Amino acid sequence: MNAQEKTMDVTLRVWRQKGPDQPGRFVSYAAKGVTPEMSFFEALDTINEGLVAKGEDAIAFDHDCREGICGTCCLTIEGQPHGPDQAATGCQLHMRAYKDGDAITIEPFRARAFPVIKDLVVDRSALDRVMASGGFVSVNTGSAGEANAILVPKDKAEAAMDAAACIGCGACVAACPNASAMLFVSAKVSQFALLPQGGPERDRRVLAMQRQMDLEGFGNCSNEGECEAVCPKEVKLANIARLNREYIRAMFWSHEVHPKVDLEGQEE
Amino acid sequence: MRWLCDFLNSSIGKKISVGLAGLFLCGFVVPHLLGNLLLFVGMAQFNAYAHFLQANPLTPAAELGLLALFLLHGTVALWARWQNWRARPVGYDTVASKGGRTIGSRTMTYTAFLVLAFLILHVAMFKYGWGSAFHDEELFQRVMDFFRNPWIAGGYALALIGLGLHLSHGFESAFQTLGVNHPKYTPFIKVLGVLFAVAVAGAFAAIPIWACFLGGAK
Ligand code: HEM
């Protein structure tokens, strides 16, 4: 038998929950004849086809691009958000990571700020509200300016790009022992703070985003580093230090008073 | 002054308060340790140092400042931990670290309570002579009397190893919290944090171990 023909039988232990305020429980499903080159999500698809054929409710799980760029998928696989691979999303995981007879536990991302909608799908709009509170630059629209009108040093541009690689999947929150969103917020604050275009709203932005992050009920960072380890885009802890510096600067050196924001991200 | 309340209420502000107070506490630990190491030098030298501190008019002010630092550090840290605990009401069935956490960072809350319990007993015993048969003895004698008891000596050594664990994460963590993360300095700070933790725990714990088990109290 060559590698292509090898198949395996695995058991998926999946969190099933009918709705937001319903009780949930684990249900085990047998996935038979899985091939190593199948993606993890294809194994779930196979189970879902079986469930639908039997007239049962398919397992709800979030996914869109299935190639690691959209940040929609949000599974905790065997206790690891996005599963065992480094620098990869759950949709990029393949069954070759497992062997015949494995039992694999799949849970939703867990955080108070990410309530479960159904089964493995959670509501991550808290991250959107953090962005709406300050994760933008206010510019006049119109024809695009001359690209080299504002010069950006290459190292700054690259650091900003590295921060902007964040796809907002929320795995940092899911992996953090404190359910803190600091890695996400730090990436979003950094991508602007590093560039001249982000300068004018710098102080206001960090205070507003920090405030919104706290209002959403995320925990406090204690520098554990689990977020950096699971981040599919390898966003670094150095961004969190930058967020702290931006915050100190805005709090103690700027004239900005703490902007008041409500849960919709609007200024009062 | 609303901004100051906002600062203390914010997640980052809380962390900065805990980290700064923690670093000041690290700054206290060093001279305290150096002073205590005079126990190894001799009875006369150690007692002279104790008299100097007791007679110094600045000592009560320093003690008050230290108490304020402990209260700030401990209460804000535990407040943050309480919020963290509430931030994940439904936990995971399976948790597998991908790397990042260390024994020091995992045990922060436990070592905090261990150090807190230790500090209360420590001040009661050595400063106020609680549990001591004599109330007017010289400090050297009091230390040795306490440490002759292997339970007290063992408990002290254990609590100080707990402090070492606390610092093994706390020291470097405080720098990150204050925004110091730099390719040139961070590797150095990490190594320094571990060395500091080992040195503090080792040197402090050496005192009861020496006094009780190696015949120092004879
Ligand atoms: C000599 C005694 C102590 C020293 C030198 C010390 C030092 C530190 C330092 C440097 C940190 C890191 C702060 C940061 O990450 O920014 C820390 C964290 C912490 N300390 Fe202490 N500490 C001491 C005693 C205590 C006590 C008595 C308590 C509790 C009553 C406590 C509770 C905590 C907690 C819970 C944290 C973690 C905070 C977090 O990251 O959320 N510590 N400590």
Ligand code: FES
């Ligand atoms: S589905 Fe788009 S990143 Fe996973």
